[in-house]
Amino acid sequence: MNPPRPAFPNRPAWVEIDLAQLARNLAIINSHRPPHVAVMSVIKDDAYGHGALEVAQVAAANSVRSFAAVTLAEALELREAGIQQTILLLGERTDNEIAACVRNNLSCCVNSTALLPRFSQAARKLNKQARLHLKINTGMNRYGVHWREAAGLAAQIAADSNLILEGTLSHFAMSDESDKTFAQFQLANFQTALAEIQARNIAPGTSHLCNSGGFLDLPGAHFDMVRVGILGYGVYPSKVCRRLEGIAPVMSVKTRISGFQKLQEGDKVGYGMRYTAPGPRTIAVLPLGYGDGFPRVRNTGSVLIRGQRAPIVGGVAMDSFTVDVTDIPGAALWDEVVIMGRQGGDELTAHDAAALKNSVSYDILTGWRSRLPRLFLRGESETRPQAEGGK
Numbered sequence: 001m002n003p004p005r006p007a008f009p010n011r012p013a014w015v016e017i018d019l020a021q022l023a024r025n026l027a028i029i030n031s032h033r034p035p036h037v038a039v040m041s042v043i044k045d046d047a048y049g050h051g052a053l054e055v056a057q058v059a060a061a062n063s064v065r066s067f068a069a070v071t072l073a074e075a076l077e078l079r080e081a082g083i084q085q086t087i088l089l090l091g092e093r094t095d096n097e098i099a100a101c102v103r104n105n106l107s108c109c110v111n112s113t114a115l116l117p118r119f120s121q122a123a124r125k126l127n128k129q130a131r132l133h134l135k136i137n138t139g140m141n142r143y144g145v146h147w148r149e150a151a152g153l154a155a156q157i158a159a160d161s162n163l164i165l166e167g168t169l170s171h172f173a174m175s176d177e178s179d180k181t182f183a184q185f186q187l188a189n190f191q192t193a194l195a196e197i198q199a200r201n202i203a204p205g206t207s208h209l210c211n212s213g214g215f216l217d218l219p220g221a222h223f224d225m226v227r228v229g230i231l232g233y234g235v236y237p238s239k240v241c242r243r244l245e246g247i248a249p250v251m252s253v254k255t256r257i258s259g260f261q262k263l264q265e266g267d268k269v270g271y272g273m274r275y276t277a278p279g280p281r282t283i284a285v286l287p288l289g290y291g292d293g294f295p296r297v298r299n300t301g302s303v304l305i306r307g308q309r310a311p312i313v314g315g316v317a318m319d320s321f322t323v324d325v326t327d328i329p330g331a332a333l334w335d336e337v338v339i340m341g342r343q344g345g346d347e348l349t350a351h352d353a354a355a356l357k358n359s360v361s362y363d364i365l366t367g368w369r370s371r372l373p374r375l376f377l378r379g380e381s382e383t384r385p386q387a388e389g390g391k
């Protein structure tokens with residue numbers, strides 16, 4: 001579970017979550033979906049670092065009627081907070097989780113016959129039905145039953161009155177790149193499996209295949225529901241997928257200047273003395289580091305100060321790093337610094353941060369550590385975070 005979140009940052013380094021922008025993103029996604037296609041909001045890993053409960057509450061108020069989580073703890077956090085909507089647990093369950101899943105009306109993916117007797121027993125004991133989604137492996141070869149064997153597994157579920165086949169799903173390995181060949185292959189396999197299930201007179205329940213990339217670029221694969229994660233948070237899954245007007249990032253990461261150093265030519269900066277001043281420079285010290293989830297780069301990347309880019313100099317340390325503000329003469333103690341997000345007319349995106357560590361935006365969003373306080377913005381008239389000991 002995550003530690004309780006303070007209403008105001010208790011450090012001059014924080015993650016800002018713009019819940020009003022989240023609501024706008026969800027409304028835009030809603031306006032682009034065909035009326036018969038439902039949206040399942042994917043809130044795994046603390047809603048990609050945005051705060052699962054806060055996100056789920058906004059999503060529920062914006063006509064989202066189902067959520068996807070991965071761990072039992074993630075699902076129970078929402079149930080305990082009163083979220084009544086469908087919650088689908090992705091991935092595989094263990095024996096000892098099954099009773100809690102059934103008791104809390106959590107829907108579970110089924111990847112094989114192995115756990116069916118356990119779901120059935122637990123349901124009978126609790127005088128309920130276990131809500132199952134049949135997960136089909138259509139080519140990604142991670143979770144799921146092979147598409148040729150899906151109808152057999154569906155029949156086993158359908159034959160047991162303690163079990164409900166609430167849905168049938170698969171997952172794309174590559175839906176957000178320009179080449180859709182493999183996605184089309186997976187789509188064809190999913191359709192084959194659905195047809196075989198229906199040929200046995202079994203209702204597959206809600207069928208769903210798309211993640212954000214599929215929702216944007218594969219309208220022929222929407223079926224009854226799309227599972228939208230990253231797009232709701234205002235970040236595109238790739239550089240090439242379709243853009244929707246008005247979608248913008250929900251998360252920003254900010255800090256404040258906590259000190260300056262004046263360098264002369266030849267002076268060094270930081271651990272390992274990785275930077276040598278080519279002449280007189282002014283360096284600002286920022287109280288955030290790789291211990292907060294910032295990539296451990298040296299002499300690459302930049303931050304925004306007074307709407308201008310300040311390049312990182314030296315190496316990023318656990319708790320701090322340094323930027324060159326020589327060309328931003330107005331830079332002052334406790335000025336707000338944008339690590340990820342917008343300032344003035346400029347923006348540093350999650351993709352920019354990902355490029356610094358050869359990774360993807362998903363990794364950046366989920367990588368900001370819990371020691372950075374979360375500040376939730378809910379509308380126009382927000383109280384701005386105050387510098388500690390400053391201004």
Ligand SMILES: *Cc1c(COP(=O)(O)O)cnc(C)c1O
Binds near residue numbers: 229231
């Ligand atoms: C994480 C996940 C999603 C959401 O993917 P996005 O690209 O963030 O939209 C959908 N389905 C499954 C099975 C997932 O694991």
